[in-house]
Amino acid sequence: MKILRIAMAQMNPTVGDLNGNVRQILSWVREARKAKVDLVTFPELAITGCPPEDLLLKPWFVSENTRALQEIIPACHGLVAIVGYVGQDLKRNPRSSNSGAGGSVLYNAAALIADRRLLGNYHQRSLVNHGVFDDSRYFQPGQRLSLLRVRGVVIGVTLCEDLECSKGVIRRLAAVGAEIIVNISASPFHRGKSRTREQLLAARARENGVIVTYTNMVGGQDELVFDGNSVILDSAGGVLARGGAFQEELVVADVGVDAVPSGRRTQRRKTRVAETIGADLDRYSVKMPAIEKMRPPIGSTVTEPIExxxxxxxxxxxxxxxxxxxxxxxxxxxxxxxxxxxxxxxxxxxxxxxxxxxxxxxxxxxxxxxxxxxxxxxxxxxxxxxxxxxxxxxxxxxxxxxxxxxxxxxxxxxxxxxxxxxxxxxxxxxxxxxxxxxxxxxxxxxxxxxxxxxxxxxxxxxxxxxxxxxxxxxxxxxxxxxxxxxxxxxxxxxxxxxxxxxxxxxxxxEDSLPPYSVLDLILQAYVEEDRSPDEIIKSGFDRATVDRVVTMVDxxxxxxHQAPIGVKITPRALGKDRRMPITNGFRGL
CATH class of the missing domain: 3.40.50.620 (HUPs)
Structure with missing residues (x-):
């Protein structure tokens, strides 16, 4: 069995504080080196903070983000680091409707660093254009896959939404030999999301016969709050390590990689030609220092989910x-x-x-x-x-x-x-x-x-x-x-x-409103689930009450639109999640 020591840095960056975020990253790199890890991963957009929004339209901000990356590379001595930042193609693309700073093409990127050298970059292929995120406003989708070979283990690199498509990036990476899929993310919290997210990760691990590591951000950013809950799952979907919720920490685990399951070999033979011939694929083989004989194995921390x-x-x-x-x-x-x-x-x-x-x-x-x-x-x-x-x-x-x-x-x-x-x-x-x-x-x-x-x-x-x-x-x-x-x-x-x-x-x-026990259920259906008044009435609510509530909402x-921002804790908050016009002649009654 091949053993890879992996660390996931659940860090709390501040949007725009490039110097402060770099200091955090360097501190976590030092902790990772003390733990003698082979690979340390950082969240999506760790250098800029997330989401940077229209800061990405400022050319000097994007340039400073690139400069900040150069400060991190020399510190990554004796290990591999995957760091989220904004990648930039300085070639102007006049046909692109979502060109970033100065007309250049921007990517949501992961820098692949090995032993004080930038090997290359992975650019997110599946952009997020729902809820609070507008990736297509700023980024172009990437076109290439990235594989790293570290101590004989083949690692596929992914970013955030790349995990969502069951027949997308992960399947292709598994087909070309990936044994571990690394995903770096900045996934904001809402009620129940950590559980559904881990279920999705487990499904991807089982479907593709791969180990999945998922590194998530922590911290508050305006109306968003990121929950951490970083996790490593084996190829059967079992939890090998899990970070805590809403706390910064370095989650370290020794991950054992068995030979590729026979099912995976068969799948690879069947799908390699169909899915990967001609694919754009970057392969990097990392030469690592010999493992110290005295590096004792470590036990993984599995923090229990909270209620x-x-x-x-x-x-x-x-x-x-x-x-x-x-x-x-x-x-x-x-x-x-x-x-x-x-x-x-x-x-x-x-x-x-x-x-x-x-x-x-x-x-x-x-x-x-x-x-x-x-x-x-x-x-x-x-x-x-x-x-x-x-x-x-x-x-x-x-x-x-x-x-x-x-x-x-x-x-x-x-x-x-x-x-x-x-x-x-x-x-x-x-x-x-x-x-x-x-x-x-x-x-x-x-x-x-x-x-x-x-x-x-x-x-x-x-x-x-x-x-x-x-x-x-x-x-x-x-x-x-x-x-x-x-x-x-x-x-x-x-x-x-x-x-x-x-x-x-x-x-x-209740002189002015229905009982809250009734009101909240109607609001959940209308505001969060976008159900029509007729659908809500058919589910058992009085027509007059539903009509009254819907009218008040509209x-x-x-x-x-004039309220202060507030913390998002439901799947659809009254903020960026729900962008309704004020002048609106549509009535669904």
Missing amino acids: DLEEIYRALVLAVKDYVRKNGFARVAIGLSGGVDSALTAVVAVDALGADRVRGVFLPSPYTSQESEADVSELVGRLGIDLSVISITPTFESYCRSLAPTFGDRQVDATEENLQARIRGTLLMAVSNKFGDLVLTTGNKSELSVGYATLYGDMAGGFAVIKDVPKTMVYALARFRNGLGSSPVIPKRTLDRPPSAELRPDQKD RSEFKR
């Missing part, structure tokens, strides 16, 4: 931590209302940043209940955060007096409710301006979907922590977090009381 709610909660925490850190904020401010949304947001912020970097602001109005005031006080005490109390009553009364001559004898309605929310938003932003705090908004996906939120009011802020978290999941996450540690942090009454905006006497959310698009 659904913990996965979502940790995604929120890491996203907040990285957004604050990478954008240079010292502290955050949160408007606390006594409700579950602001409570969960505050707890996530404390877990991400520490209590000393979180400021609570309580903004009571004439309609704020004593229960809300008590729950805010209890929450703040349990979290150990600072609290500022600023009554909005004098300001609200002053505004009402100022508006009275204009409003005349018109009845009190949502105008006065929205006025309270906007006063709160103004005061929170004043705190932000004075102290430099980032305001974390507290609205959830259910509210934002149907427009149950006030522009320039409760929507005011810089980062929306639970923007993609439906209300029913807010409660589930709050109860999950309360189950950690020795005592709950969110007051029990906050979870038990009916939700209310407290903008008028005895107000309840009429609220203008609000969502």
